Amino acid sequence: MSDFASLKRQREAKNAKSFTVPPPSAVSIASGTTETREEPRNESSQESPAVINSEQGNSSPGIDVKPTPSSSSSLYGSLPPSLDIRTTTDKGRGIYSKYTRRPGDVLFAVKPHAAALSAAKLTDYCSCCTAARQGSLRRCTGCKVVYYCDASCQSRDWAFHKLECAAIQRWSGASRKTDVDAPVIPADAIRCLARMVWRKQKLGVDSTWAKEIDALESHRTSLSKDPNSQVSQMYAQLAHALVNFLGIASPQDMAAYSLQSAADLVDLISRFTTNTFTISTPSLEPLGACVSPSVALINHSCDPNAVVVFPRPNGEARKEVEPLMQVIALKHIAAGDEILTSYIDTTLPRDKRQKILQETYHFTCKCALCAPAADAPVDLREAIWCPKKCGGVCPLPTEENSLTRCSRCKSPLKDTDAVLDAVRVGQEALDKAEALQVSDPEKSIQLTTKLVPILISAGLVPGSHPLLALARLNASLLITHLPSAPDPAVEEVHSPATQASAPSGPAEAQALLDDAICAAARASAGLGQVLAEGHPVRGVALAELGKLLSVDEPDPAHARAPVGLPNGAMGAAPGYPPSGPPRVKLAYETLLRARAELVIGFGGGTNEGGTVGRGVREMAAELEKEMQVWAAGVKNVLSDQHGAGRR
Numbered sequence: 207m208s209d210f211a212s213l214k215r216q217r218e219a220k221n222a223k224s225f226t227v228p229p230p231s232a233v234s235i236a237s238g239t240t241e242t243r244e245e246p247r248n249e250s251s252q253e254s255p256a257v258i259n260s261e262q263g264n265s266s267p268g269i270d271v272k273p274t275p276s277s278s279s280s281l282y283g284s285l286p287p288s289l290d291i292r293t294t295t296d297k298g299r300g301i302y303s304k305y306t307r308r309p310g311d312v313l314f315a316v317k318p319h320a321a322a323l324s325a326a327k328l329t330d331y332c333s334c335c336t337a338a339r340q341g342s343l344r345r346c347t348g349c350k351v352v353y354y355c356d357a358s359c360q361s362r363d364w365a366f367h368k369l370e371c372a373a374i375q376r377w378s379g380a381s382r383k384t385d386v387d388a389p390v391i392p393a394d395a396i397r398c399l400a401r402m403v404w405r406k407q408k409l410g411v412d413s414t415w416a417k418e419i420d421a422l423e424s425h426r427t428s429l430s431k432d433p434n435s436q437v438s439q440m441y442a443q444l445a446h447a448l449v450n451f452l453g454i455a456s457p458q459d460m461a462a463y464s465l466q467s468a469a470d471l472v473d474l475i476s477r478f479t480t481n482t483f484t485i486s487t488p489s490l491e492p493l494g495a496c497v498s499p500s501v502a503l504i505n506h507s508c509d510p511n512a513v514v515v516f517p518r519p520n521g522e523a524r525k526e527v528e529p530l531m532q533v534i535a536l537k538h539i540a541a542g543d544e545i546l547t548s549y550i551d552t553t554l555p556r557d558k559r560q561k562i563l564q565e566t567y568h569f570t571c572k573c574a575l576c577a578p579a580a581d582a583p584v585d586l587r588e589a590i591w592c593p594k595k596c597g598g599v600c601p602l603p604t605e606e607n608s609l610t611r612c613s614r615c616k617s618p619l620k621d622t623d624a625v626l627d628a629v630r631v632g633q634e635a636l637d638k639a640e641a642l643q644v645s646d647p648e649k650s651i652q653l654t655t656k657l658v659p660i661l662i663s664a665g666l667v668p669g670s671h672p673l674l675a676l677a678r679l680n681a682s683l684l685i686t687h688l689p690s691a692p693d694p695a696v697e698e699v700h701s702p703a704t705q706a707s708a709p710s711g712p713a714e715a716q717a718l719l720d721d722a723i724c725a726a727a728r729a730s731a732g733l734g735q736v737l738a739e740g741h742p743v744r745g746v747a748l749a750e751l752g753k754l755l756s757v758d759e760p761d762p763a764h765a766r767a768p769v770g771l772p773n774g775a776m777g778a779a780p781g782y783p784p785s786g787p788p789r790v791k792l793a794y795e796t797l798l799r800a801r802a803e804l805v806i807g808f809g810g811g812t813n814e815g816g817t818v819g820r821g822v823r824e825m826a827a828e829l830e831k832e833m834q835v836w837a838a839g840v841k842n843v844l845s846d847q848h849g850a851g852r853r
């Protein structure tokens with residue numbers, strides 16, 4: 207059995223991908239870290255090693271796409287021979303599988319060309335391999351903001367950190383008002399862009415590396431010409447910050463970085479925003495930004511057949527290839543199929559997806575979810591239960607189209623205004639709760655806790671927006687704010703800030719835990735309706751639910767049996783979640799389901815579902831032992847009673 211600590215750690219500090227450049231923000235320096243005394247001088251190259259899995263299968267059929275021109279054939283050496291690059295008129299280049307692949311197959315794995323941790327993660331993760339802090343990390347004595355696992359990671363990163371270190375010191379010095387202020391550092395987007403620029407300068411414009419970066423798709427010519435548009439302002443901010451960070455003061459300085467004009471700078475930023483990826487932990491917590499030209503060749507679908515993850519399959523043993531991006535098959539892929547991943551959160555409804563894809567990636571998605579066939583089933587992202595409760599669903603009404611009927615029994619939805627109101631209020635609450643989740647989590651919990659039942663009683667299905675988004679945020683906040691298991695040796699004294707929310711005793715701690723379990727189960731059910739089986743987000747949500755169910759109960763219902771009856775004689779408390787042995791059994795079954803999904807989303811074989819998949823397997827094995835002990839105990843009690851009855 208486990209405590210809340212690891213669950214809370216996983217849930218803490220969930221940051222969104224940080225493309226935009228907020229004003230330089232202060233970063234706190236963790237105390238107790240080992241400072242590096244000697245800075246390494248060897249300039250180790252960090253060329254992307256291709257980590258290619260073995261391939262099997264049959265040959266590819268011809269399809270209506272052209273292979274890419276031979277000029278690019280020397281590029282993308284990290285793509286395994288099992289994959290093809292082909293070009294279509296509507297999407298440009300894309301990656302196609304030559305062979306049949308199964309869910310969980312690793313299609314390819316590659317180390318990104320450039321990567322940078324977000325400012326909030328710098329003190330807890332290694333800036334080279336992006337592993338989480340295990341004990342103390344070594345801090346760079348120069349900039350005092352970048353940390354490494356050990357000398358080997360520092361040495362591998364030195365060729366580019368050397369330049370970054372000076373730039374951070376310059377930036378920090380310019381932004382700091384006094385010497386004692388914490389160092390100020392630019393956002394991960396700026397540091398990742400700077401690493402791309404330095405590397406191009408070091409390797410030369412004719413290097414394969416530079417050519418791959420230059421071949422990334424740019425949307426410069428489609429950008430809004432309105433200088434006041436959000437996109438123009440975001441580009442201006444990024445360009446301004448990058449120029450400052452690189453210390454560019456003149457056109458000659460720009461030219462030294464192969465940036466001949468402002469258009470080149472806009473191209474660079476457009477390539478970055480169109481092709482960048484979020485580095486994440488094996489449990490999908492965002493860590494920073496990275497660029498990989500070969501993975502960036504993959505086009506988008508809101509119903510993808512593959513995912514990009516960072517499962518850390520081999521722990522410490524393969525540190526030098528981390529952060530290792532892996533493209534994993536989520537569905538069955540036939541020979542000749544295009545590999546498609548999603549660039550966005552596909553739990554969102556169509557309008558929201560289309561807006562993000564248009565604004566950031568400049569295309570209109572025509573996937574089966576965005577342009578469904580006439581006989582396609584109702585999309586559960588935008589659905590409501592049948593008013594006659596026949597088990598069917600109706601498409602959610604909209605302001606433009608309020609006429610909707612059940613797809614099964616054809617009953618019309620009558621009170622569409624009430625549903626429209628509930629959805630509008632739910633969306634407003636979601637926006638507010640998201641904005642408050644860090645600054646005022648209590649308020650955010652209150653909002654989400656209040657709105658989820660309102661949307662459920664309005665009839666929204668668990669996967670529908672904004673119910674699912676509210677349920678996920680609610681679960682995430684409740685888990686993060688679960689009380690830590692008390693240390694019996696320490697008398698807890700709560701600060702005034704935590705006093706109000708601290709549980710007054712085991713019964714309240716049990717209620718908080720059960721609330722978190724209900725919230726996690728609701729979120730997991732919603733994800734199960736709208737994401738494909740094996741999607742990493744589904745697997746991680748199920749793993750979280752399984753772990754919550756396996757936490758020791760502070761005040762188990764089965765132990766609260768009425769006087770005169772032995773413990774457990776009442777069985778599980780009515781409702782969900784159960785208590786005692788049925789809870790352990792449910793935890794075990796949930797962890798097994800999680801593992802089955804994780805070995806798809808984070809890769810099977812030697813990946814074993816990544817770090818989370820391996821953790822879940824170990825946890826399930828512990829629960830299995832626990833259930834055997836319970837079963838043996840019950841058997842002993844029964845045989846004792848049997849013996850006593852005979853005597």
Ligand SMILES: C[S@@+](CC[C@H](N)C(=O)[O-])C[C@H]1O[C@@H](n2cnc3c(N)ncnc32)[C@H](O)[C@@H]1O
Binds near residue numbers: 297572
């Ligand atoms: C990361 S790149 C993908 C590779 C790109 N096709 C290329 O040739 O380099 C993203 C860009 O590809 C195009 N794209 C990706 N998915 C698409 C889709 N489903 N439909 C149309 N264009 C798409 C868009 O121009 C988008 O900005």
